[in-house]
Amino acid sequence: MMMMARGRRCRAAVPVLRASLSTEAPKTAAADESLTNALRNLRASEHFDLVVIGSGPAGQKCAIDSAKHGKKVAIIDKKDMHGGVCVHTGTIPSKTFREAVLHLTAHRHKGFYGNSYSATSGKRMSVQDILDRVQKVEGAEMDLTRNQLLRNGIYLINGTARFLPDPEKKTIAVLSNDSYKEATDGQRHSDANICKRVLTADKFLISVGTRPARHPNMDFDGELIFDSDQLLWGALKTVPKRLIVVGAGVIGMEYAAMISIIPGTQVTVIDGRKEILEMADKEVSDALCYSMRQRGTRFLTEEVIDFVEKREVEKEVVVHLKSGKVLVGDALLYTQGRQGNVTGLDLDAIGLEANKRGYLEVNNNFQTDVPHIYAAGDCIGYPALASVSMEQGRLASVHMRTSEPTNKNRSDVDPYETSHFRTRMRSGEVFPFGIYTVPEISMVGKSEQQLTKENVPYEVGVARYEELAKGQMLGGTPGFLKIIFCPTTLKLLGVHAIGEGATEIIHIGQVVMSTGGTLEYFRNAVFNYPTLAEAYRVAGLNGLRKVEAMQAESTAE
Numbered sequence: 181m182m183m184m185a186r187g188r189r190c191r192a193a194v195p196v197l198r199a200s201l202s203t204e205a206p207k208t209a210a211a212d213e214s215l216t217n218a219l220r221n222l223r224a225s226e227h228f229d230l231v232v233i234g235s236g237p238a239g240q241k242c243a244i245d246s247a248k249h250g251k252k253v254a255i256i257d258k259k260d261m262h263g264g265v266c267v268h269t270g271t272i273p274s275k276t277f278r279e280a281v282l283h284l285t286a287h288r289h290k291g292f293y294g295n296s297y298s299a300t301s302g303k304r305m306s307v308q309d310i311l312d313r314v315q316k317v318e319g320a321e322m323d324l325t326r327n328q329l330l331r332n333g334i335y336l337i338n339g340t341a342r343f344l345p346d347p348e349k350k351t352i353a354v355l356s357n358d359s360y361k362e363a364t365d366g367q368r369h370s371d372a373n374i375c376k377r378v379l380t381a382d383k384f385l386i387s388v389g390t391r392p393a394r395h396p397n398m399d400f401d402g403e404l405i406f407d408s409d410q411l412l413w414g415a416l417k418t419v420p421k422r423l424i425v426v427g428a429g430v431i432g433m434e435y436a437a438m439i440s441i442i443p444g445t446q447v448t449v450i451d452g453r454k455e456i457l458e459m460a461d462k463e464v465s466d467a468l469c470y471s472m473r474q475r476g477t478r479f480l481t482e483e484v485i486d487f488v489e490k491r492e493v494e495k496e497v498v499v500h501l502k503s504g505k506v507l508v509g510d511a512l513l514y515t516q517g518r519q520g521n522v523t524g525l526d527l528d529a530i531g532l533e534a535n536k537r538g539y540l541e542v543n544n545n546f547q548t549d550v551p552h553i554y555a556a557g558d559c560i561g562y563p564a565l566a567s568v569s570m571e572q573g574r575l576a577s578v579h580m581r582t583s584e585p586t587n588k589n590r591s592d593v594d595p596y597e598t599s600h601f602r603t604r605m606r607s608g609e610v611f612p613f614g615i616y617t618v619p620e621i622s623m624v625g626k627s628e629q630q631l632t633k634e635n636v637p638y639e640v641g642v643a644r645y646e647e648l649a650k651g652q653m654l655g656g657t658p659g660f661l662k663i664i665f666c667p668t669t670l671k672l673l674g675v676h677a678i679g680e681g682a683t684e685i686i687h688i689g690q691v692v693m694s695t696g697g698t699l700e701y702f703r704n705a706v707f708n709y710p711t712l713a714e715a716y717r718v719a720g721l722n723g724l725r726k727v728e729a730m731q732a733e734s735t736a737e
């Protein structure tokens with residue numbers, strides 16, 4: 181079904197094109213060929229300036245920018261996935277999950293009222309207690325997204341997109357597959373897939389996102405062994421007493437940290453690498469691990485899984501590591517990276533190929549090798565953040581409309597909106613990372629380890645939450661802010677925070693850093709009091725004192 185954009189002229193009804201077709205993700209080459217053949221004879225029913233595939237952050241912002249500039253835009257996605265992975269299985273549900281756990285455990289208040297204080301009157305919380313909040317927020321966010329798109333005159337077409345062979349590479353079919361689960365678990369859930377319509381467009385944006393990567397030899401039943409999508413689907417009823425998390429990347433560490441604050445749970449994290457959260461500053465990741473260890477979490481790094489068995493009767497999962505260690509848990513969460521959602525798009529039809537992780541290659545303007553087909557968001561790889569995906573989508577739209585030969589104002593495009601952004605983005609210079617562990621982490625710019633590797637001299641200024649009035653008011657929970665700066669110019673090179681509000685206060689450092697400000701800004705500025713932002717003043721003064729001491733020493737010599 182297509183949702184009609186408000187304010188648009190009604191079209192003549194387009195006959196639904198039916199063909200006896202195989203599913204969205206054909207399992208064999210023969211099935212794939214028969215699907216392609218069946219689709220080949222279908223004729224396009226409507227033309228758009230832009231067709232966006234996938235309604236996540238990248239797709240939304242690209243579509244809205246184009247629609248606001250007068251383009252006729254359609255977004256294709258499955259009906260139950262409007263808003264993308266971001267709204268349904270990624271950013272929004274995981275962060276709501278965190279808020280629910282923090283509330284139900286009363287974790288933020290334990291500093292004052294003791295470890296036994298909770299919001300569940302001593303009753304052990306169920307997974308559904310947490311998911312109730314997640315589902316409410318997910319529903320509200322989906323409505324918000326839909327309304328925003330429709331308000332902007334964007335056509336929402338429900339289904340799965342698949343390119344059709346066409347010499348111009350401008351034709352796409354919409355298949356009737358409505359279930360995200362069907363697309364992600366790779367199982368065939370229905371015998372036939374119906375082609376609902378065929379569209380043509382001048383431009384396309386592929387913003388199909390990613391899905392969890394799965395170990396080929398593990399049986400993901402959603403209850404004993406599950407990925408981060410399945411955790412939200414409700415098959416797991418009770419919070420596991422012994423949870424094994426495989427993969428200490430962002431997703432693994434966020435969920436491990438959330439579950440570890442639930443009383444009566446013991447979490448073990450396994451990773452093949454030496455360091456946990458490699459992109460974080462080591463002092464920060466050490467502080468996170470310290471905090472989680474205090475709650476009984478165990479970290480097994482440089483470990484590789486040999487095999488995993490399920491004990492169905494005992495409802496246990498047993499992990500055998502290549503090092504010979506054997507772990508027994510009540511559940512296993514598998515978070516070893518993600519895979520681009522390109523299966524089923526028939527990239528062959530447009531002469532494109534994804535890499536083995538399912539990611540597409542694009543240039544600085546987000547164009548693939550086919551110049552009118554753009555790609556943005558998680559399906560182009562690093563950094564795979566909702567925040568960055570939104571901006572990539574908008575920038576793709578900016579390039580689409582400003583690079584048109586008919587555009588007379590090509591020179592008035594802000595250079596920030598062109599390829600510079602992507603180049604700077606690769607260096608991590610222009611966006612922060614927010615990692616919603618407990619305590620939360622945030623960073624912008626370089627870490628001490630990166631600067632050391634690059635032979636860049638630096639000094640640091642540090643503020644501990646315990647030194648701040650607001651930190652005390654919040655219960656004295658641990659945390660710190662570290663500003664890394666150049667000792668000669670006093671310019672900021674990186675800002676790293678761990679503790680309550682870290683993902684919010686990081687933006688102060690980001691602004692000062694991106695405008696070329698120095699540490700002196702924090703000495704001279706007056707901040708609200710009491711706030712966590714005051715940490716900048718404390719850290720700034722701490723850093724300046726160190727520089728003064730160094731100068732005094734060198735003068736004395």
Ligand SMILES: Cc1cc2nc3c(=O)[nH]c(=O)nc-3n(C[C@H](O)[C@H](O)[C@H](O)COP(=O)(O)OP(=O)(O)OC[C@H]3O[C@@H](n4cnc5c(N)ncnc54)[C@H](O)[C@@H]3O)c2cc1C
Pocket residue numbers: 233234235236237238239256257258261262263264265266267269270271272274275339340341342360387388389390408431521524525556557558559564565566567568569614616
């Ligand atoms: C557990 C988790 C937590 C996260 N937390 C954060 C966070 O805190 N902060 C942050 O910034 N980022 C976070 N992320 C990353 C963030 O969710 C992604 O960066 C963001 O969702 C990517 O947006 P996107 O535009 O690429 O599309 P996605 O949100 O990935 O959506 C892609 C859409 O494309 C659709 N699609 C796929 N194939 C087809 C097809 N053939 N036809 C039609 N539609 C199709 C899918 O149904 C889906 O709706 C998290 C991710 C995960 C998994």
Ligand SMILES: NC(=O)c1ccc[n+]([C@@H]2O[C@H](COP(=O)([O-])OP(=O)(O)OC[C@H]3O[C@@H](n4cnc5c(N)ncnc54)[C@H](O)[C@@H]3O)[C@@H](O)[C@H]2O)c1
Pocket residue numbers: 426427428429430431432434450451452453457483484485515516517518563564565613614615616
């Ligand atoms: N707060 C946020 O911004 C946020 C939150 C969640 C996810 N995300 C995005 O989602 C992306 C995917 O996250 P992810 O955690 O799935 O992937 P990831 O790549 O960050 O982490 C995967 C982890 O699994 C480990 N691993 C891989 N193979 C292994 C093996 N054989 N044995 C043991 N360990 C192994 C890796 O060492 C790594 O630590 C992230 O890159 C991030 O951009 C962002």
